[in-house]
Amino acid sequence: MVYFMINVSFIQMKKSILIITVITAAMMELIDTSIVNVALSHMSGNLGATLEDTSWVITAYAIANIIIIPMTSFLATKLGRRNYYIGSIIAFTFFSAMCGLAPNIWTLVAFRFLQGMGGGALLSVSQAIVFEVYGKEKSGIASALFGVGVFLGPTIGPTLGGFITENYSWPWIFYINIPIGIAVTVSSLLLVTEPAVKVEPKAVDWWGILLLVIGIGSLQTVLERGETDDWFSANYIIALTATAIFSILMFIWWELTIPNPVIDLRVLKSKSLAVAAILTFVTGVGLFTSVFLTPVLAQRVLGFPPTMTGLTLLPGAILAIFGLLFSATLLKKGVSPLIIIFTGFILFIMFSYKMAGFNLESTPGNLARTLIFRALGLAFLTVPLTALAVSGLEAKDVPQGAALNNMMRQLGGSFGIAIINTYVAHRFGSHRNDLISNISVYNPQATQRVNGLTQYFAGKGASSFDAQHKAMAVIDNGINRQSFLMSYLDAYIFVGLLFLLSMPLLVLVLNRKKQAGPVVLVSDH
Known part of the structure; x- marks a missing residue:
């Protein structure tokens, strides 16, 4: 009897360590989607690149994820799930080290792409293992547990990145993956096994x-x-x-x-999947653009240090854990996913509205409180959107539908960052031209400001020419700062409007019956 209890306890401990291992691997991959965000300015200056070029460090990683996710099922069956998973961890860890050693921006972008290719399996295969361990009867627990990792990864990335960038240097945001990757590799070698049901690989x-x-x-x-x-x-x-x-x-x-x-688009005949895929794309735009915009706004315009910038996201991230668990509980009790999705959209729109009211005097506390709306909104969207996506599918189509839905989230993030970058650049030029038009000899306030600054620098010993030149430089810096602020606030409004305009799509699936409970977030294998 004692031997039996010890054996059961040992098996449970192995399962617990396996769950911790695979969720750590998934979070490591997801953290790297946003850990670089607070370091973009440092990378840009250190590598002699523009901020627009440096944003490719984020985009290349997202594109690689989008490419590899649909192929995961084939690669796992062709190479063996255990071999593919462990090989992906090793590749992710190796290219993380190469990113830290990159001598220029485009080498870094290339290594980030390869790092993303390795990271694709860490998300989908990790989740398949979690659901395999918990079994169908505990899918709700597995769904909420993995949902925490899916949401927290991109959210705590800037906090971790901010601390590392401020106290060390930006390459360490990649080097930190090395010890974690080695530990996860060793644990996976000992614990990860092939699935009980073998699947014959199809032609790629x-x-x-x-x-x-x-x-x-x-x-x-x-x-x-x-x-x-x-x-x-x-x-x-x-x-x-x-x-x-x-x-x-x-x-x-x-x-x-x-x-x-490679992607069975025929499953989009399901109205619930088609609507969920679009809304998941929009959610991806909101998730990744908000994590991209906020650190840049906080550091470039509001002057927050990197660590403080990252910490502003932390309260929301903690509350999001409860939001994820609460949304999973509501689904289990039979609450329609549509109600939870609607609530999530409203909360994110409130976040966008509040961000649009920021000014140059906004404090870290203002930002942290506002980001809570973002965190809870996205937490309320994570699990229910996948429940909606697969609710109208036959059992054989659920893996493909879930994989397609997951790809749409990544695709939304990739497109969103690219579009927002372009939009911010356009709005910056427009706002700057508007503000410069007010700086003229016919504007008494502008003239008074220039004269006051000129006298100040002259009093510090500058020549008349130098004093006037420095005064105009101060005015120009002020115009740039205000222009950036206004363009970033415009971007939040843009994303908020995208969420608002997407909400009527829920009407198309209003006649869906209430779902019986939470389902898997993603399952490519």
Whole structure:
């Protein structure tokens, strides 16, 4: 009897360590989606790159995730889940080290892409293992538990990144993955096994993958570089736009005509999945753009140090854990996902509205309180959107539907950051021109301000010419700071309006019956 109890206890301990291992691996991958956000300015200065170019460090990682997620099921069955998973952890850890050693911005972007390719399995395979351990009868616990990791990863990334950047240097945001990656690798070697039910690998859809890579890569480049190179005045932008349109249309046609597509678009015949996929895309835009915009606003405009910037996200992240568990509990009790999704959208819109009211005197406390609305809003969207996505699917289509829905979240984040970058650059130019137009000899307030600053610098010993030059530099810096503030606030309004305009889609699935309980967030395998 004692031996039996010890054996059961040992098995339970192994399961607990396995769960901690795979969720740590998933969180490590997700933390890296946002840990670099607070370090962008430092990277930009250290590597001699513009902020727009440096944002590719985020975008390349997201694109790699989007490409690899649909392939995870094939690779896991072809190579063996255990081999693929452990190999992905090793690749993620190795390329993390290479990112820290990168000598220039484009080398860093290349290593970030490869790091994202390795990280793709850490999310989907980790989740498959969690649900396998808990079993179908405890899917609610598994769903909420993994949901905590899915949400907290991108959210605590800036906090961790801020602390590391301020106290050490930006390469350490990548080096920190090395000891964690080694520990997760060793634990996985000891504990991760092949699934009980073996699945025969299908022929890989190479043409579909190629069209997806070309289409998304071309579109992403157009979105990122269009503003910098004056859009269609650049021939390569025109060529890439045509390539993106052709490749994406061919991808859709190809995926609908072959028997084993890399992404089975036929499952989108389900109205609930189609609506959920769109709303998940929008949620991805909100999740990743808010984590991208907020640190840049806090540091570049409000002057918060990196650690303080990261800490402003922490209260919301802690409350989001309770929000995730609460939303999973509501689903288990039979509350319709639509009600929870509606609440989540309202909370995020309130966050956008409150951010639009910020000014140059806003404090870290103001920002931390406002970010709570963001955290709770996104927490209320994470589990119910997947419940809605798979609610109208047959059992055989659930994995593909969940994978497609997960890909849409990543795609929304990738597109969102690119679009917001372009939008902010456009609004900055517009606001700056408006403000500069008020600086003239016919504006007594402007003249008084320039004269006052000129006299101040002259009193400090500067020549008449130097004093006037320094005065104009102060005015110019003030105009830039105010222009950046206004452009970032415009971006929050833009994302908030996107959420608002998406809400009527819920009407299309109002006749859906209440769901019986929470389902898996993502399951590619």
